[in-house]
Amino acid sequence: AQSVTQLDSHVSVSEGTPVLLRCNYSSSYSPSLFWYVQHPNKGLQLLLKYTSAATLVKGINGFEAEFKKSETSFHLTKPSAHMSDAAEYFCVVRLGGYQKVTFGTGTKLQVIP
């Protein structure tokens, strides 16, 4: 079985300061991991994904995430928050084959001017 835990339901940062959104996963096998972003009243957009290549993954809009197997973590970071980053972020774990995708409960990011 697989699961994913987003440790914070809400994160608030000031514009220009770093962003850290935490995600821990549980999986019996080597998973693929994804981060999606959902802006208000919009669909989910892929930010980045890890698929057993480089452990540091760079995504769109300056986001990156590091896969740490020993900590079973895949935290999302950005050096400097922008107002447009305010959205909800979902961490996703997926195994191969016919396994369904498992979404985290989401983290709402607030960016304060």
Added chain:
Amino acid sequence: DSGVTQTPKHLITATGQRVTLRCSPRSGDLSVYWYQQSLDQGLQFLIQYYNGEERAKGNILERFSAQQFPDLHSELNLSSLELGDSALYFCASSPALLGRDTIYFGEGSWLTVV
């Protein structure tokens, strides 16, 4: 634009009614997923199809059903609608079933049951 198209974008209907949500996956994608997103339940996986066959089932109610057609588009049928079915319904697609495949989401269909 993800390439996944969902219709209608918005739908208002009465309790007890039946609606059909339609999804066209990205060109070439064989796998289609349906998700329900509501304020109290968050994002819930409903069902997955691959090349016309059901492959995985999540928290889908018996009043709901789905299918994937030979041209790979999919429909989600919601019947005997209740107020609690009001939600945003997402369709997503991916090339196949591989774990590393990216899943691409549509913009969603907003369903309001009154």
